[in-house]
Amino acid sequence: MGTTTDGLRALHRAGRLAAEYPAVQRLLAEADDAELALAGNLLARLDPDEVLRLHPGTTALTVAVTGHGTLAALRPALTAELARHGLLLRPYLTDFDSYVFELSDPASALYAARPALVLCVLDPAVVFDELPVPWGPEDVERVLAAKTDLLTRLAARFGATAAGATLVLNTLPLLHRYTAQLVDLRARARLGALWREANARLLRIGEEHPATLVLDLEPLANEGVQVQDPRLDAYAKAHLSPALLAGYARQAGHLARALTGRTRKVLAVDLDNTLWGGVLGDDGPEGIELGGGYRGEAFRTFQQAVRQIASQGVLLAAVSKNDPEPVAQVLAEHPDTVLREPDFVRVIANWRPKDENLSALADSLNLGVDSLVFADDSPFERGSVRAGLPAVAVVDLDGEPALHLPRLLRDGWFDVREATAEDRARPARYREELARGDFLQQFSSLDDYLAELDVRVRLTRARPQDVPRISQLTLRTNQFNLTTERLQPAEVTARTEHPDHLVLALHSADRFGENGLVGAVLLRSEDGGARLSIDNFLLSCRVFSRGIEHAALAEILRHAAATGAREVRGGYRPTARNATVRDLLPRYGFTAEQPAAGEDGASFYRHDLTTPLEPPAWVTLDSELSSPERTSA
Missing domain, CATH: 3.40.50.1000 (HAD superfamily/HAD-like)
Structure with missing residues (x-):
């Protein structure tokens, strides 16, 4: 054990672990598997509420853990994995083998905990515990079909109940202890085929239900991670080994990092x-x-x-x-x-x-x-x-x-929930951005540069194909993000379908080419249409300082006035990363409300629409809001 565990042990012995929690991420940066296991056991003893009291800026994530077997080893592993990404685990652990009740009942304690992430951890005993003795491949096939149908229904219920949360299922490892009980090698091969077909059905649940993701445990087992400890399985009903749960926790940590906007680029x-x-x-x-x-x-x-x-x-x-x-x-x-x-x-x-x-x-x-x-x-x-x-x-x-x-x-630094077309185009667009920087050097003033850049902005109502990208912007954009509200795809879709909400997609282009979908504005109509609220405004860091945000706000104010609103209201919630937009709204004619600061240091502003905001002269704006087909925001 090295400096990682020495440092954590010293803080723990001194009673300073909660007080020094921001230092934990740095201490775990070089931790190996053994050090992470020990760190998890120490960190799991902390009271999350105490850490948040001492460090209110810490990002806490409520994670519910449910499943079929004993999962006690998952909590410390998960605690360490989140800590090494600068997150604080707020765990909710359900009772043993209660996943069906917890996920099927909208009034259950699991849903009441309002988790951002629900880990439903499954193991092969969920099938073999229900087989008669003796059993054959046809019995396994029957139980597998019932289980995959059940999990599909639970995923559907979860998607309809837990808005914005993510359900994580996993494939089921097939162990030699089960296959070897079939002495007929042809029957054993049939069992393997049935099992893999069922796992394929599990993996496809995520395609049908966007709020669900499925982790594939087979690659971990294939690389030598012990799937099961026979003694823990027999005596403690812990059907997955601590080593496998640690590998599972690592993947869950990557997902938690992505859900909180910490994916690396x-x-x-x-x-x-x-x-x-x-x-x-x-x-x-x-x-x-x-x-x-x-x-x-x-x-x-x-x-x-x-x-x-x-x-x-x-x-x-x-x-x-x-x-x-x-x-x-x-x-x-x-x-x-x-x-x-x-x-x-x-x-x-x-x-x-x-x-x-x-x-x-x-x-x-x-x-x-x-x-x-x-x-x-x-x-x-x-x-x-x-x-x-x-x-x-x-x-x-x-x-x-x-x-x-x-x-x-090993650390899945670049894992995202879903890679979009914008992701795949990003490297080429950043190379174009560097060319823009070189182009800028040719001009003595920024105004001359912008005039020659030929900036074109297209403002559209969000379409279904835009939803993954807009969700990704809320999750990954940290600098130009007014409120840092993180939205999963289902939440974005719900807003596009709600009559009082309007989700706008911002596209831009210039002389160097298309920038793609670079921003989003989330609007909400209030007081019978008399007020239009800007719930959030996001813009990719690739396109800062070109007047795109100015043109979009000008069009939003024009649209509000044209549709009968008397004011537009917006807010700014400060974070360690979004100081760029601290004065965005007052810069364009919004006045501060009194008191100026609200909950979490948020500031709120209003525009009375008496003075129009003109878009910048160098931006060509094409807006669907200017079309004859108007909808209330």
């Missing part, structure tokens, strides 16, 4: 001994290890995986202590490199400290450093980044390239 990788073997400055382009021998093939495999990740919307950057010319030569000419210069949004090769380069990278992308994941084989470089930029997630690589990939994938 940028993968910054070193080059020497990370993307290829050897030191380019010493070995030259022809001497680096890439392809050919077994180590070269390991580096090539790692590059393939990095490119696969980047193809789904992750921004890829290289940050290397090298001269730029040989790096450019390798990326352009080396026959075995998978990654080429166009795969990167930025290639930084110089001799500056890497924490400085990473900070500059984040600035150039208009992102916070907490959007970055940094992978490097050098302990010195990793340590300097951890010290200089503690918000950056650091992946520890070493001299064994075969382990680069599992170490990168």
Whole structure:
């Protein structure tokens, strides 16, 4: 055990663990599995209410745990996983084997707890406990069909009852202890086929019911995680092993991180001994290890995986202590490199400290450093980044390239609930954004730049195909986000269908191309249409400072006046990340209400619509709200 557990133990013994909770994330940054297990046992003893009293800004997540067997080992594992992502677990544990009652009854204590996440943890005993003795594949088939039908109904009930929450189911591992009871090998093969077909049906529940996600436990078992401890299974009805529950908790932690807007956006990788073997400055382009021998093939495999990740919307950057010319030569000419210069949004090769380069990278992308994941084989470089930029997630690589990939994938830094078309287009659009920055340097004034940029904004009512992207904006946008209200897709859909709500999608383009769906405005009609409230306004950091928000607000005020409203009202709730929009509403003619600050430090503003807001002259606006087909907001 290292400094992780030493630090936590010291805080625990001193009675300071709750008081120092914000430091826990840093202490767990380098924790291995054994250290996380011990940390979870210490942290699970904390009273979440006490932590929140001492640190009211901490993001707490209520998670309900239910299922079939004994799940006591899941709580500490889940506590540690959330803590390492800067979250605080507020657990609600149901009684043993009560998942059917809890999920089927809208008046149950589970629903009353208002969890953001419900983990319904299933195990193979949920099937085998209901089989007669003796049993055959046909008996298993019957019970599996009944269970998948039941879980489908529970998912439907959950979606209709728990607005905004997410239900997590899982596939069922098939154990040798069950298959080996069939001495007929053909019957054993049929059992395997039936079991896999049932798991496939489970995995598809999420496609039919958007509020449900299904975690696949088979990859964990396939990589050697012990599925069951025979003694715990027999004596404690703990049908899944602590090791498997720890792996499950890790995946649930990734989901919790995504639900609270903490998914990372940028993968910054070193080059020497990370993307290829050897030191380019010493070995030259022809001497680096890439392809050919077994180590070269390991580096090539790692590059393939990095490119696969980047193809789904992750921004890829290289940050290397090298001269730029040989790096450019390798990326352009080396026959075995998978990654080429166009795969990167930025290639930084110089001799500056890497924490400085990473900070500059984040600035150039208009992102916070907490959007970055940094992978490097050098302990010195990793340590300097951890010290200089503690918000950056650091992946520890070493001299064994075969382990680069599992170490990168271990923490699911880029996992999202659903990848959208906007995600896949993001790298190209960020490269265009960097070209805009270069274009800006040609002008002596910002006004001249904006006039030549040819900004075009399209404001539309949100369509069904826009819902995943708008939900994602509420979950992942932290800087230009007036109220930081996080909405799941079902909640966005509900607002688009409600007669008193209007969800607007903002699209933009300019001389460099389409930016896509870059923002959303959530409006609500009140007092019989006399007041239009802005529940939230979100805009991607890629398109700040171009007048897009100005044009959208001007059109919203015009629409409010045209539809009979007497005022437009909006609020701002401060967070550590959204100071960018603190003065957004007063900047465009809204006046502060008295008292100026409300609950959680929120400030509220109103516009009496007596003075129209003119859109910026350099923006061309195309708005559905200007069409003859009008609806009340």
